[in-house]
Amino acid sequence: MSATDITPTPRRIPDRLDKPFRSAILSWEALLVAVAVTIFIVNSFASPYFLDVWSLSDLTFNFTEKGLIALAMALLIISGEIDLSVAAIIALASTLMGMAAQVGVDTPGVLLIGVGTGLVCGAFNGLLVTGLGLPSIVVTIGTMSLFRGTAFIILGDQAYKGYPASFAFFGQGYVWWVFSFELALFAIAAVVYWFVLHRTSFGRRIFAIGNNAVAAQFSGVRVGRIKFILFCLTGLMSGIAAVLITSRLGSTRPSIAQGYELEVITMVVLGGVSILGGAGSILGVVLAALIMGLVTFGLGLLNVPGIVMSIFIGLLLIMVIALPILWDRFGRRRRLA
Amino acid sequence: MKTLAKHREIWLLAAIAGLVALISVRFPGFARPGNLATVFNDTSILMILALGQMVVILTRSIDLSMASNLAFTGMVVAMINAAFPAFPIPLLILVAIGVGLLLGALNGLLVWKLGIPPIVVTLGTLTIYRGATFLISGGAWVNADQMSPAFVGLQRMQLLGMPVLSWIAITVIALFFVLMSRTSVGRSFYAIGVNPTASVYAGIDVGRTKFLAFCLSGAVAGLCGYLWISRYVIASVEVANGYELNIIAACVIGGISIAGGIGSVAGAVLGALFLGIISTALPVINVSPFWQMAISGSAILLAVVLNARGERKQGRIILRKAEAA
Numbered sequence: 001m002s003a004t005d006i007t008p009t010p011r012r013i014p015d016r017l018d019k020p021f022r023s024a025i026l027s028w029e030a031l032l033v034a035v036a037v038t039i040f041i042v043n044s045f046a047s048p049y050f051l052d053v054w055s056l057s058d059l060t061f062n063f064t065e066k067g068l069i070a071l072a073m074a075l076l077i078i079s080g081e082i083d084l085s086v087a088a089i090i091a092l093a094s095t096l097m098g099m100a101a102q103v104g105v106d107t108p109g110v111l112l113i114g115v116g117t118g119l120v121c122g123a124f125n126g127l128l129v130t131g132l133g134l135p136s137i138v139v140t141i142g143t144m145s146l147f148r149g150t151a152f153i154i155l156g157d158q159a160y161k162g163y164p165a166s167f168a169f170f171g172q173g174y175v176w177w178v179f180s181f182e183l184a185l186f187a188i189a190a191v192v193y194w195f196v197l198h199r200t201s202f203g204r205r206i207f208a209i210g211n212n213a214v215a216a217q218f219s220g221v222r223v224g225r226i227k228f229i230l231f232c233l234t235g236l237m238s239g240i241a242a243v244l245i246t247s248r249l250g251s252t253r254p255s256i257a258q259g260y261e262l263e264v265i266t267m268v269v270l271g272g273v274s275i276l277g278g279a280g281s282i283l284g285v286v287l288a289a290l291i292m293g294l295v296t297f298g299l300g301l302l303n304v305p306g307i308v309m310s311i312f313i314g315l316l317l318i319m320v321i322a323l324p325i326l327w328d329r330f331g332r333r334r335r336l337a
Numbered sequence: 338m339k340t341l342a343k344h345r346e347i348w349l350l351a352a353i354a355g356l357v358a359l360i361s362v363r364f365p366g367f368a369r370p371g372n373l374a375t376v377f378n379d380t381s382i383l384m385i386l387a388l389g390q391m392v393v394i395l396t397r398s399i400d401l402s403m404a405s406n407l408a409f410t411g412m413v414v415a416m417i418n419a420a421f422p423a424f425p426i427p428l429l430i431l432v433a434i435g436v437g438l439l440l441g442a443l444n445g446l447l448v449w450k451l452g453i454p455p456i457v458v459t460l461g462t463l464t465i466y467r468g469a470t471f472l473i474s475g476g477a478w479v480n481a482d483q484m485s486p487a488f489v490g491l492q493r494m495q496l497l498g499m500p501v502l503s504w505i506a507i508t509v510i511a512l513f514f515v516l517m518s519r520t521s522v523g524r525s526f527y528a529i530g531v532n533p534t535a536s537v538y539a540g541i542d543v544g545r546t547k548f549l550a551f552c553l554s555g556a557v558a559g560l561c562g563y564l565w566i567s568r569y570v571i572a573s574v575e576v577a578n579g580y581e582l583n584i585i586a587a588c589v590i591g592g593i594s595i596a597g598g599i600g601s602v603a604g605a606v607l608g609a610l611f612l613g614i615i616s617t618a619l620p621v622i623n624v625s626p627f628w629q630m631a632i633s634g635s636a637i638l639l640a641v642v643l644n645a646r647g648e649r650k651q652g653r654i655i656l657r658k659a660e661a662a
Contacts, residue, residue: 128638132642132645133645134641134642134645135595135596135641137399137595138589138595138637138641139638139641141582141585141586141589141637142586142589142634142635142637142638142641143634143638144582144634145582145586145630145631145633145634145637146630146631146634146635146638147634148630148634149627149628149629149630149631149632149633149634150631152627152628152630152631153625153627153628153631156625156627157627258579259579262401262460262463262464265460266460266461266464269457269460275454275456275457276454305471305476307467307468307471307476307574308468308471308472310464310465310467310468311464311465311468311469311472313464314460314461314462314463314464314465314468315461315465317457317460317461318447318453318457318458318461318462318465321451321453321457322447322451322453325451325452325453326451
């Protein structure tokens with residue numbers, strides 16, 4: 001190869017970016033809103049039972065638990081890491097809560113154990129990834145087996161029942177009228193996460209890490225510590241989700257929340273968070289959570305089996321990612337012509 | 338670099354030997370050649386799948402859809418067999434490989450032509466392929482009595498003292514060994530994993546090579562679709578649910594770096610064997626099978642920690658050699 005091949009072409013500095021970051025994000029969320037509205041309209045025509053406040057209230061249970069984890073997972077993925085162990089954390093936390101309830105621990109104690117287990121598991125992931133510098137995808141595949149495996153060791157093929165009566169509030173209680181405790185918690189968490197990611201320097205640092213961890217490190221961002229905090233947060237949210245699910249179901253099996261990790265990640269990616277890190281918004285994730293809830297609930301009303309719904313979710317995931325790419329390519333070709 | 342790579346497989350082999358020795362203390366019959374051959378046979382499917390996954394991981398990608406692909410293909414061949422029992426089995430195996438290849442090619446096309454990250458593509462197709470399994474079967478099972486004796490019997494036939502399933506595994510291992518070490522395509526899988534940019538300058542089409550890797554993992558999953566169904570003699574939507582993570586676990590234990598470019602056929606095979614031995618041995622030494630998951634989780638974590646240290650060492654050696662040159 002001759003040297004001429006690598007001489008740099010003269011740089012042309014554009015007066016503004018080809019595609020402003022802001023408008024790209026806006027259009028993504030606009031797309032999600034359009035999808036959500038379409039599904040909502042289709043649903044209300046498809047089933048006479050859909051447009052009812054209590055139906056719609058039930059609908060929210062489809063996404064609040066996974067959505068809570070997705071909020072923290074979004075931050076983690078934006079920082080360039082991933083956590084596949086969230087569902088296993090739910091299983092372990094739920095099992096330990098069941099154990100505690102079995103020996104007569106009351107609601108506050110059970111609650112503390114569930115949330116605490118989540119936090120400890122998240123910290124364990126964080127330590128392995130940031131302390132030892134291991135790839136998060138492999139670490140969390142390992143801890144996923146470890147956490148759920150521990151639940152299986154404790155419970156085997158048994159189940160825990162008999163939670164304190166007051167414990168049922170978290171998963172079955174209503175704050176006001178049709179608004180469940182789960183929905184209220186999700187709404188509050190969404191606002192908090194939105195504020196943290198988009199309005200604080202901590203949030204800016206997460207984006208900085210995701211775009212270029214080395215540059216962020218040299219700019220004085222404590223990359224390891226922030227990633228560790230994000231793993232703890234994801235664990236904590238999984239612990240909270242474990243409390244909600246356990247309370248809603250009123251029983252614990254080691255196979256609880258099987259496959260949730262992939263649904264949560266689907267939610268995050270559907271919400272416009274780049275799986276490669278560095279881009280995304282909480283609004284997108286909330287919209288994606290809503291869309292997934294709408295799809296599963298609407299199809300459920302039509303007696304479509306869960307496994308067929310998963311086809312829709314899978315198609316939705318690929319289409320929503322592929323369409324802007326195709327659109328962009330088509331647009332560029334037209335511009336060049 | 339080669340001696341170091343060899344080192345890792347030797348360590349893994351030593352760990353497996355140690356594991357077998359440890360089990361033999363509790364249960365002396367475990368290390369008998371006949372029993373080890375049975376363990377090998379039991380692990381055949383996981384070994385074949387791990388080899389397919391290895392190629393994908395080498396190219397800095399990941400295929401989460403392998404287990405769903407397996408379930409879909411398995412259902413297809415089981416339904417063909419139930420409807421046309423006279424359909425020749427060798428042809429049916431070709432159909433399985435073909436269907437698997439097609440599903441893998443779809444993954445590969447989305448990665449290659451649209452540039453969607455592999456983890457997103459295969460996360461999507463993971464649910465789509467399993468959902469499609471439900472659609473074609475209507476949720477019904479294909480039971481043992483609907484399968485022809487040839488369909489079920491082929492892999493159990495004894496050939497030179499071993500079941501055909503073991504021979505299929507050995508053939509696939511040999512093919513992968515030749516592919517990875519003796520062909521330019523095999524070397525380009527490594528090349529684009531180590532340095533995609535340099536590979537482009539070396540004339541390797543990165544996208545196309547990734548596409549080929551997905552085709553390969555798909556074809557392998559298809560083959561295992563037939564093997565799985567004829568081994569466990571039931572085809573349902575739930576077949577191999579969640580197994581994709583076992584496959585990745587085998588690769589990780591086998592020292593295949595998730596960052597791409599590092600890994601070997603021997604590693605993938607040994608990683609799968611390690612998991613296979615654990616799952617066979619637990620009931621034998623009176624440990625509840627419920628311990629299996631936690632043990633393999635710990636094994637994965639241990640393997641990652643050890644591999645990460647190995648990779649760092651390797652990096653320095655390459656630099657030193659470059660300086661000397």
